[in-house]
Amino acid sequence: MKILTGGQFHELDLYTIEHEPIASIDLMERASHAIAEVLLQRYAPFHSRIIVFAGPGGNGGDGLAVARLLTEAGHPAEAFLFNVTSHLNPDCETNRDRLLATEGAHLTEVTSELIFPELRPGDLVIDALFGTGLSKPLGGGFAMVTKRINQSQATVVSIDVPSGLMCEDNTYNDTSSLIRAHATLSLGMPKLAFFFAENQRFVGDITFLDIGLSKEGIDGIKSHLWITEEAEVQNLLRRRPRFAHKGTMGHALLVAGHRGMMGAAILGARAALRTGLGKLSVHLPHSTVDLLQATVPEAIVQMDVDADIITSAIDATNFKAIGIGPGLGTDRYTASALHSYLRQQACPMVLDADALNILAETPDWLREMPADSILTPHPAELDRLVGHCATSFERMNRARNFAINFGIFMVVKGHYTQICTPTGDVLFNPTGNAGMATAGSGDVLTGIITSLLAQGYLPAEAAQVGVYLHGLAGDLAAEDLGEESLIASDIINYLPKAFKRLKKP
Structure with a gap:
């Protein structure tokens, strides 16, 4: 199995969207259903409260869709959408609107002043702040959010990658601002950073989810990184x-x-x-x-x-x-x-x-x-x-x-x-x-x-x-x-x- 870079994952998404064909929002929905299924099996029934922290990009869109699906399944999720630049990824924006239209939904959109809920030991935190597109260390308010999550005793599950962790090289990353997840639900294929010992404390237990990315697209991407099957x-x-x-x-x-x-x-x-x-x-x-x-x-x-x-x-x-x-x-x-x-x-x-x-x-x-x-x-x-x-x-x-x-x-x-x-x-x-x-x-x-x-x-x-x-x-x-x-x-x-x-x- 190939291991792809963050850039190659983006290429594969675009290839899948074009050649399946499937709309990007529908691909996000498919991924979110896979994530929600695992959460409903392993986590949601065992936690009294679910909080989703969503960023402004595609990873945040996944998180908002998951919040909606969990709420519809009888496990209401509180979502905090960090939209400090007032510029959301289009699919993230669509999932925000869908969540707002969902009965029983709780959404707080953070645009300026930092709003952070009190986290308790029995809580389940879904980390959907940043995914594979991150190319620089987290700073400012986002670093404050990740540090507050890490200081809590809540169970943390990251979507795709723990927020702040780059897919390949973390040599110059600020590890103090990386989410320390108990588990990571990785979409599609493995990320290189998962295989390095120093990242284990951030990644936790890994589950790889098949979200139907194009096999033809995967075959067409050149990679020198593989995992033996x-x-x-x-x-x-x-x-x-x-x-x-x-x-x-x-x-x-x-x-x-x-x-x-x-x-x-x-x-x-x-x-x-x-x-x-x-x-x-x-x-x-x-x-x-x-x-x-x-x-x-x-x-x-x-x-x-x-x-x-x-x-x-x-x-x-x-x-x-x-x-x-x-x-x-x-x-x-x-x-x-x-x-x-x-x-x-x-x-x-x-x-x-x-x-x-x-x-x-x-x-x-x-x-x-x-x-x-x-x-x-x-x-x-x-x-x-x-x-x-x-x-x-x-x-x-x-x-x-x-x-x-x-x-x-x-x-x-x-x-x-x-x-x-x-x-x-x-x-x-x-x-x-x-x-x-x-x-x-x-x-x-x-x-x-x-x-x-x-x-x-x-x-x-x-x-x-x-x-x-x-x-x-x-x-x-x-x-x-x-x-x-x-x-x-x-x-x-x-x-x-x-x-x-x-x-x-």
Whole structure:
């Protein structure tokens, strides 16, 4: 599914109006019915009072229409229309007049002096001040209104976007004047700002509402921003050939672990094998061999000459993919071994954890990464590679540029893990939960993606399927175990259920 900018949403509205065809006021009515339906199901019956704050534009028009629909449904809504410039959007003006003509309606039009109702804990506030067209921080009276709403104990539901939040970049926004919604009812398609961690406190729980925007119009809009859908992953997931054997299902090399950090290697190895890999070799310090063989007996051992750390590279010619980094350490001899693996250019690599930390200290080696390799940093590791980022928007753009410049895939781990491709696309992953914020979760992801690469998945496919599968296994684990009790091993243990969920009949 595409993620559109605020400007593209406006283009899509106009396209829908012209080609459906449908009058803009009727499109607004359709959207308002979708909003009102959710409010009537989830909120209106449980609140003694409903107050709608409407701005002068299209978002305000939605709010006024919703106030009318709620009132007609037996839940009278008080509406406050802020018309300080005496210039309303035509559809907003129409919905003002319709609301005034509705029996039982309450409308206060604010034109000069600020009028603000007393808000109580049992109230439901519908925020319809500003939507996707906002391009500058809120100020003056509108900032006062949003701050008063935030200071109240009322339940706040925003229409389309929380007022004050811009659809893309909020780097220079005044966050003190942004509505802090408990929930957002987003019209049509996701907004980019919803996927950034620092905006969660404003957005709350998100519901996406289908308002019948033109599918032809959506297809015609170019976007480099996407959210992965389950059907895509199902189509990418391959059926295991009936005559498959371990020699045809890929042989991967995992370079991981040092004395005291073997858990990372074990997790990565178990995840790789549980993802369908034919054979896995693990390069590790020779003093740790017994531990690996006792915990992952299916793995083949490649012993380093050193007892405690990895100091040299083995010949990687016969491997289909290499995963390197979990629990690796950053000793200078280990760094030299990583450099040797890079220079072999034997096959695509998955680089994680200490491999990334080494590369951050040796940027000249970045050009030696095999084409289409996959890097899997968490935000702190990414900042070491690309420099400190003040916001998630800046971090996304730097990761995207890094992927383009070096011809690799960048998997930026987080609640909505981002996959930045060498061609400039950014894919947001919808699976996963807060329970996966636990040590070893990233090592599991390294094993999964390495396994898929070795099985013949293209790097783009391995990244997309691997990230989705990893998150889905975590979601299934959390359903049974709870987020608080989830550990990295649980993600591995629930991979079989995740595969079953994704397989087509």
